Amino acid sequence: MLDSILYFLKKIIPSGVFGFFQPAYHIGMAFLSAVVYRFPSRHIKIVAVTGTKGKTSVTEIVNTILEEAGRKTALSNTIRFKIDSASEDNLYKMSMPGRFFMQRFLRKAVDAGCEYAVLEATSQGAALHRHRFISFDALIFTNLAPEHIEAHGSYENYMKAKLEIAEAAARSNKKRTVLVANADDEATALFLKKDFSEKRLYSLDDAKPYEIFKEGFAMTVRGTPIRSMLSGQFNIYNELAAITFAEAEGISIETCKKAIERFSGIRGRVEKVDAGQDFTVVVDYAHTPDSLQKLYDVFKGTKRICVLGNTGGGRDTWKRDEMARIAESECDEIILTNEDPYDDDPMKIVTDMAQAITKKKPHIVMARREAIAKALSLARSGDSVLITGKGTDPYIMGPDNTKIPWSDTKVVREELERLTR
Template sequence: MPMALKNYFQKGFWKKLADLFRPIYHYLLALAGALWYRFPAKNIFVVAVTGTKGKTTTVEIIGAILKEDGYKVALSSTLHFEIAGAEERNLFKMTMPGRFFIQKFLRRAVNAKCDYAVIEMTSEGAQQFRHKFTALNALVFTNLAPEHIESHGSFENYLAAKLKLARALEKSHKDRKFIIANVDDPQGNTFLNANVPGKFPFSLKNTSPYLIKKEGLEFALENRKVISPLSGEFNLYNILASIMFARSQNITDEIIIKAVEKFSGLRGRVEKVTLSSNDPDSIKQNFSVIVDYAHTPDSLEKVYQVFQNTRLICVLGNTGGGRDTWKRPIMGQIADRYCDHIILTNEDPYDEDPRKILQEIHTAIKETACEEILDRRSAIRRALGLAKTGDTVIITGKGTDPYIMGPHGQKTPWDDATVAREELKNTLNARTA
C-alpha cells in the first residue's frame, strides 16, 4: 500500500474512533459530575434559557423579576455567575463551562438556599451533554439564527442540538414544567410542541402598541404602559420572554413592571460608555459611545438600526479559527449599509491570520470609508478621534469578553468598555472645552 494512502486510512481510523468515543466521554463526565455533587437540580427550580441571541439579557431580566418578588436566585450566564447576591465575572470565555461546572454551580445554589437557578444553555454545551442530569423545570427559547455552523455541520444540526434541551425538559421528573417560546421566530412552535403541561408563547403582538427609541422602550402590558431604559426591538423580545416566564410563576404584573422599569441593562450589551460625572472632562463628551457584543449579522444590524439616525463610526472585526467564516462578508455588507465610517480591527484571531479576516470583511464594503487598524486599542482611539457632536461610535464583537484570543492559545486580558473609557478620557482631555 502506498505510504500516502496508508497515512490517509490511519488518520481516518483515528478520527472515526475519536468521533465514536467523544460523546461517551462527555456523557460519562456529566454523570460523574452529577454523582459527585449529589444531583443538586432535584432540590431547586431550574430554568434553562437558550437561543442564538438575547440569552444573557433574558437570564438577567428573569433574575431581576424573581429578586423583586423576594426570591433567592442563582444566575449563570456569559456575563457572570451569581449565587444569592454574591457575584463573580465569567472568565471562562464560554457560556456553559464543562468539567462539572453546572453541577457544582447548582450545588452551591442549593447550599445557599436559592429558590431558582437560571442558566444560559448553549447548543455546543448540549452537544457535549453538559445539560445532562440537570432536571429542568422550565425552558425559555429566544430565537434561532445561523450560528456555529462550522461546529455543528448545518443549521439543521444546530437546531437539533437546541432541541435536546426541549427533550430534556420533557424527560425531567419535575412536576412543574413550563416552556416559554418566541412564536415570531420560525422555530418557536417547534419548541412549543414539547410535551410539557405549561406552554407560554410570546410575540411582539403581546405589547402592541410599542415605541422603540434610542433612549429606551415604551410598550403596553395588559393596557398598562411600561417604560424600559433598554434600547432596540431585540431587547423588547428579551423583556417579553422574561415577562412570560414570570407569569408562568404567577408573579403579579405590578412586580413584573417594577422590575422591568428598574432594569437598566448589562455591561457589553448596548452599553453606553461615559466618563464619571465627577470627571471635569465629562462635560466635553458631545457624542455617544456604545459597546455591544453583536457577533452575528442579525444582531449587528439591529444594534446599528437603534442609532441609524445619527452619524455612525463603527469598529468591528470577526472571530478567527475558522469559526463561521460565512459571516465575514455579510457583516461587511451590513456595516457598509449603516455606517458612515468603518474601522476594521482585531477581535479573536486564534491561529488565523488577522489580516485575512479583515480582508474578507473589507471585500464586501463598497461605498463607505473604511480603514484597517489591527491593534484594537488604536482602532478605538481612531474612532473616538473622528467623533463629532451628535455622532455615535459603536464598538462591536466582544462585549464583556475578558480576553483577545491569539495564536497557540495566547490570551491577552481585555475589556472593550474599559479601553473605550480610557481612550475617551484621552480624546476629550486633548480637546478644548
C-alpha cells in the same frame, strides 16, 4: 483542567477516532459530576434560556423579576455567576463551563438556600452534553438564526442541538415543566412539539402599543404601561420573554413592571460608555449579521462610526462578507480590526471583510485599541460610535487558545480620557 486535556487530545488523536469516543466521554463526565454533587438540580427550580440571541439579557431580566418578587436566586450566564448576593465575573469565555463546574455551581446554590437557578443553555454546551443530568423546570426560547455553523457542521445540526435542550427540559423528572417561546419565530413550532406540561407564548403584539426611543422604550403589557431603559425592539422581546415566564410562576405584572423599570441593562449589551463626551459610545456583543443589523438600527438618524471584526479559528467564516456588507450599508465610517483570531491569520480575516466592501473605503487598524481610538477621534457632537464583537469578553483569543486580557469598555474609557486631556 479536564477540558484542557480534551483540547490537547483532540489535536493529536485522529479525528475519526476522537469523534467516535467523544460523546461517551462527555456523557460519562456529566453523570459523574452529577453524582459527585448529589444531583443538586433536583432540589432547586432550574430555568434555562436558549436561543441564538438574547439569552444573557433574558437571564438577567428574569433574575431581576424573581428578586423583585422576593425569590432567592442563582444565575449563570456569559457575563457572571451569582449565588444569592455573591457575584463574580465569568472569565471562561463560555456560557456553560464544564460539567463539574455547572454541578458544583448548582450544589452551592442549593446549599445557599436559593429557590431558582437561571441558566444560559447553549448549543455548544448541548453538543458537549453539559445539559445532561440537570433537571429543568422551565425553558425559555428566544429565537433561532444561523450561528456556530462550522462548530456544528450545518444549520440543521445547530438547530438539533437547541432542540436537544428542549427535549431534555421536556422529559425532566420535575412534576411541572414549562416552555416559554417566541410566537414570532418560525422555529417555535419545533419547540412546541416537545412534551412540556405547560406551554406559553409571547409575541411583539403583547407589547402594543409600544414606542422606541433612543434612550429606551415604552410598552403596554396586559394593560399595564411599562417604561424600559433598554434600547431596541429586540429588548422588547427579551422583556416579554421574562414577563411571560414570571406570570407562569404566579408573579404579577405589577411586580414585573417594578423590576423592569429599575433594570438599567447589562455590561456589553448596548452598553453606553459616558465620560462626559458629546457623542454616544456603545460597546455591544453583536457578532452575527442579525444582531449587528439590529444594533445599527437603534442608532439610525445619527452618524454611525463602526468598529468591527470577526472571529477566527474556523468559526462561522460565512459571516465575514455579510457583516461587512451590513456595515457598508449602515455605517458612515467603518474601522475593521482584530477580534478573536484564534489560529487564523488576523489580517486575512480583516482582508476578507474589506474585500466585501466595494462602495466605501474602510479603515484597517489591526490593533484593537488603536481602532477604538481612531473611531473616537472621528466622532463629533451627536455621532454614535458602535464597537461590536466582544462585549464583556475578558480576552482576545490567539493561537493555541492563548488569551490576552482585554476589556472593550475599559479601553474605551482610557481612550476617552486621553482624548479629552
